[in-house]
Amino acid sequence: MVASVLRFTGLNWDEGQWIHPDEGHMRMITAVIRPPDGLGQYFDTQHSPLNSRNSGYTYSYGTLPLFLTRFTAQWLDDHLCGEASGTATVQIIGQLTGVIKAPCYPGTFSGPRSAEVGRALSALADMGSL
Secondary structure, eight states, rough: HHHHHHHHHHTTTTTTOOOOOHHHHHHHHHOOOOOOOSHHHHOOOTTTTOOOOGGGGOOOHHHHHHHHEEEEEEEEHHSSSSSGGGGGGHHHHHHHHHHOOOOTTTTTTTTTTHHHHHHHHHHHHHHHOO
């Protein structure tokens, strides 16, 4: 319990300033990739929207954390900032967890707040290790 409180507190420690250079690069790549339209497009690396090289960027790290961050961010964009964001349940969960503090618009979590999504996923992996 103590570890989870410490690990999940202050996920926005850089306040959007991109202090960590690797994380800044990951934010940029998270913003340019998008989910493929189908399984065939996923495996076609020359045309896959998940391949950052197709958008003119390189990415030298493992793709699992990148893809998980992007897919989670996309889900948050669709459910917390999309049409479903007006439902009472989503608003209550968002306010209790601190996810919704500022105006939420499509692209919030896959863009400027993607580092917080990645940090939360990293914290979940840490809790799994403990």
